[in-house]
Amino acid sequence: MIPLLSIKQFWNDLRRQKMRTAMTVFGIFWGTCSIVLLLGVGRGITEAQLKSTRGMGENIAIVWGGITAKEFKGLPKGRRIRMTEADVSLIKAKTQYLERLSPEYVRWNISLRYDKQNTLRDVNGVWPEYGTMRNVIPREGSRFINERDMLERRRVIFIGNLLADDLFGDDDPVGKEILVDGMPFTVIGVMKEKRQDSSYSGRDSRKGFIPSTTFQTMHTHRYINQMIVQCKSNSPMMLGRQEIYEILGAKYRFDPADREALSIWDTTTGFAFLKTFFAAFQAFLVGIGIATLITGGIGVTNIMNVVLEERTKEIGIKMALGARKSFVLWQFVFETFLITGVGGTLGFLFSWGLISLFPSFGLEDYVGVPSIDIWGAVVVVVVLGLVGLCAGIFPARRAANLQPVQALKLF
Numbered sequence: 001m002i003p004l005l006s007i008k009q010f011w012n013d014l015r016r017q018k019m020r021t022a023m024t025v026f027g028i029f030w031g032t033c034s035i036v037l038l039l040g041v042g043r044g045i046t047e048a049q050l051k052s053t054r055g056m057g058e059n060i061a062i063v064w065g066g067i068t069a070k071e072f073k074g075l076p077k078g079r080r081i082r083m084t085e086a087d088v089s090l091i092k093a094k095t096q097y098l099e100r101l102s103p104e105y106v107r108w109n110i111s112l113r114y115d116k117q118n119t120l121r122d123v124n125g126v127w128p129e130y131g132t133m134r135n136v137i138p139r140e141g142s143r144f145i146n147e148r149d150m151l152e153r154r155r156v157i158f159i160g161n162l163l164a165d166d167l168f169g170d171d172d173p174v175g176k177e178i179l180v181d182g183m184p185f186t187v188i189g190v191m192k193e194k195r196q197d198s199s200y201s202g203r204d205s206r207k208g209f210i211p212s213t214t215f216q217t218m219h220t221h222r223y224i225n226q227m228i229v230q231c232k233s234n235s236p237m238m239l240g241r242q243e244i245y246e247i248l249g250a251k252y253r254f255d256p257a258d259r260e261a262l263s264i265w266d267t268t269t270g271f272a273f274l275k276t277f278f279a280a281f282q283a284f285l286v287g288i289g290i291a292t293l294i295t296g297g298i299g300v301t302n303i304m305n306v307v308l309e310e311r312t313k314e315i316g317i318k319m320a321l322g323a324r325k326s327f328v329l330w331q332f333v334f335e336t337f338l339i340t341g342v343g344g345t346l347g348f349l350f351s352w353g354l355i356s357l358f359p360s361f362g363l364e365d366y367v368g369v370p371s372i373d374i375w376g377a378v379v380v381v382v383v384l385g386l387v388g389l390c391a392g393i394f395p396a397r398r399a400a401n402l403q404p405v406q407a408l409k410l411f
Helices: 002-016 018-054 085-094 129-133 147-151 161-168 212-219 237-252 267-310 312-320 325-361 374-400 404-409
Strands: 060-065 098-114 117-126 156-159 177-180 183-190 208-211 226-231 262-266
Touching: 018 267, 018 325, 060 237, 060 267, 085 098, 085 226, 085 237, 098 129, 098 161, 098 212, 098 237, 117 161, 117 212, 129 226, 147 212, 156 161, 161 183, 208 212, 226 237, 237 262, 262 267
Parallel strands: 117 208, 156 183
Antiparallel strands: 060 226, 060 262, 098 117, 098 177, 098 226, 156 208, 177 183
16 A cells, blocks of 8 residues: 555656656666766776776796806806796696696797788797796687697797787688798688787787797707796696796705895786776776765755654644654655655666667777676665665654644644
8 A cells, every 4th residue: 555655656756746756766767877887987997997908818927047146056146047948848847726837939020921011020939838927819710739749840830919910911810831941831820809008029910920939940959938827726826936946946056035146027916906006996986976865865854854744733643643753654665765766776777778788889909898797786775775774764754753733843
């Protein structure tokens, strides 16, 4: 009975005070829009930035040789540590915490030529694990370097998507031959386009990758430029880093506690910071939306107090005829929930429609793709419920505590 009476009373108030009721509903509408849109946009930005960070690889570290800063077992400090491919094999054989490893040789500004197209690009010599670690994913119909390429020292090359565009345009590069520093190589794959904000030697989209064994045959480099390692999913990179210091420290006779002997860029620490930062960023955005919604709730409280003043005589008559305090109390609370619910529903639908249309604006490269998840909807429902309860309970208690005689005497 109470819901039917409250709905009827709501429409009567709407007809009598169109502007007042509409502005109250708009306050809740706007607060709901703020929460939903800020949550959705915040999530889109977060996912876009984390995806760009993963473009260089996930759970990886890049290791360079350094210069010892401590004396060790009679050896002076200031010794240069330079890694070889044999060091990578040694660590791979002894490691407990690292899942994948690859050396990386780099040759800068090598001439790459196909037909009449010629360009200067970096070419890297790597192991097959490199592609998985660095998220260098082949397009459909192509592949990355494999073990057979390594064993047979094949002249095969995997190229970045922008390098493929520069050399081949709209043609399919797979299976075609290009000249790498004057020597013929077969293109075995093209990298699938990816977002990459971080790098240590340039973007992968403009590079070429060949087997490390083939690279050694061509250029006879003794030392690698860097080593890429990836920790196991259940192992922290901190243990993997310590393992590298201990294994190479034993081989090259430097103190494993000497952090200058090797330079290690642990990308997992930066990724963890980004996740924490964006979690705080989203919490801040939600706080702004909740504050806006609370402001709308204050407006609902004010409108219900005005309604109470207008309906004091009605309340007195109801109570004189035997209506209980709980009846009056819950009638006002339900009317408040009704106003809040109408504004919240309209705000949620409007926000959902706007987020659904967002991809058509072409702004994904800047703020990602906003989306509404189940937790965002739960937050909106809970906040709306609390705002509706707090906005309605005080006017409702005032109405329920009115004495029938006093209420009738006011008119």
